[in-house]
Amino acid sequence: MTDSIEDKLKSMNLSLPPAAKPAGSYVPVVQTGSLLFVSGQIPMTPEGLQYVGKCGAGMSIEDAQAAAQLCALNILAQIKGTVGSLDKIARIVKVNGFVNSTPDFPDHPKVINGASDFFVSLFGEKGKHARAAVGVANLPFGVSVEVEAVVEVLP
Incomplete structure (x- = not known):
């Protein structure tokens, strides 16, 4: 018997945050x-917002990648809240990542790799997805990253 996705998360020393309420x-x-269309998730934990700042103006790529991974965890929390189990995920179909950045910041794809690489490490082939990674002038509450996803689920 294979481990559940939540068991795999635990083995990665990660856990799902509570699903955030809409802002x-x-x-x-x-x-x-x-198909599930998951609204943009920001780097929120039970302790509050994390990774507030702008890439290219003090926010490191590594911290922004951690923010993207936290956004991906929040996407999974929303999915679990909707369908009851992460084991119902058939495939991560599409990821759109938004990076709060200065006009000259060139590394949006590297930042959103924090979410993409996480999905692939968790789901393997089922985690490979189509993607967009774009820079924006600002994001809600000044966070560095927001990520949304389209996910296929099993009945």
Whole structure:
């Protein structure tokens, strides 16, 4: 018998944060058929916001990658809250990453690799996905990264 995704998270010394409540007029997840569209998640923990700052102006790539991974964990928390188990994830289909950065910051893809590499390490082939990584002038609450995803789930 294979380990569950949550067991694998534990072996990585990670755990799911509570699923965050919406900070605006939207829902965290919309399901249509077997696809979940997970709203943008920011680097939030039970202790509050993490990784506030701008890439290219004091936020290191390594810290921004950690922020992207935390966003990915929050995506998983939303999925678990919607379908009940991370083991229902059939595939990570698409990831869109937004990096709070200065106009001259060139490494948006490296930052969003924090989420992409995490999904691949957790799900293997099922974690490989299409992706966009873009720089933006600002993000909610001044966080460095926001990540959204489209995920296929099993019935």
